[in-house]
Amino acid sequence: QQPVQSPQAVILREGEDAVINCSSSKALYSVHWYRQKHGEAPVFLMILLKGGEQKGHEKISASFNEKKQQSSLYLTASQLSYSGTYFCGTEGSGGSNYKLTFGKGTLLTVNP
Amino acid sequence: KAGVTQTPRYLIKTRGQQVTLSCSPISGHRSVSWYQQTPGQGLQFLFEYFSETQRNKGNFPGRFSGRQFSNSRSEMNVSTLELGDSALYLCASSLAAGPTYEQYFGPGTRLTVT
Numbered sequence: 001q002q003p004v005q006s007p008q009a010v011i012l013r014e015g016e017d018a019v020i021n022c023s024s025s026k027a028l029y030s031v032h033w034y035r036q037k038h039g040e041a042p043v044f045l046m047i048l049l050k051g052g053e054q055k056g057h058e059k060i061s062a063s064f065n066e067k068k069q070q071s072s073l074y075l076t077a078s079q080l081s082y083s084g085t086y087f088c089g090t091e092g093s094g095g096s097n098y099k100l101t102f103g104k105g106t107l108l109t110v111n112p
Numbered sequence: 113k114a115g116v117t118q119t120p121r122y123l124i125k126t127r128g129q130q131v132t133l134s135c136s137p138i139s140g141h142r143s144v145s146w147y148q149q150t151p152g153q154g155l156q157f158l159f160e161y162f163s164e165t166q167r168n169k170g171n172f173p174g175r176f177s178g179r180q181f182s183n184s185r186s187e188m189n190v191s192t193l194e195l196g197d198s199a200l201y202l203c204a205s206s207l208a209a210g211p212t213y214e215q216y217f218g219p220g221t222r223l224t225v226t
Contacts, residue, residue, distance in 0.1 A: 002154075032215075040219070041116075041202065041217035042204075049212060087155060098168065098210065098211050099145075102154055102157070104152075
């Protein structure tokens with residue numbers, strides 16, 4: 001089942017902060033975050049695993065609430081380069097035989 | 113290290129035809145996943161291959177199929193194309209299969225069905 005992302009779109013001025021949420025109705029083992037700029041391929045940002053392990057870019061901050069099946073991506077002191085569509089991908093098995101189910105994305109626009 | 117490459121980048125086909133898309137993963141990566149991206153639905157999982165075996169499949173009709181070769185290169189095929197198949201098809205490779213491995217996406221193949 002597709003996770004729900006909120007908000008669908010957000011507009012910021014450079015230097016402002018934003019939070020993007022990802023919510024699932026199913027138990028999760030991991031949440032993956034990607035950013036896609038217009039006309040480009042999605043780029044990996046972070047993986048959050050059940051149990052608290054995280055893997056990703058140092059400048060990216062995120063949280064994973066296993067009980068609520070929710071994850072949030074925190075973008076602080078936004079830069080113009082943060083603009084793009086952010087996708088969360090979720091999976092519940094934890095095993096090697098898994099598939100990521102992506103949300104519909106959150107469009108982030110950072111203006112000067 | 114070269115990234116994920118996909119060929120062709122753009123394709124125009126007519127309804128009823130079939131199409132084959134190709135994906136070359138990053139050297140050393142053994143898992144390849146395919147996604148369909150449309151404006152309304154976002155990224156939808158098609159299937160994933162690891163060591164030439166399809167390990168998982170999304171909710172797509174049997175017209176969508178794929179395979180992986182011994183060098184990890186992968187192809188996907190869509191037969192009897194429909195207008196609704198118009199989309200960006202992305203492949204992603206990862207070092208191994210498992211939720212702890214990040215995926216590296218290719219630039220995609222833009223398929224237009226007329």
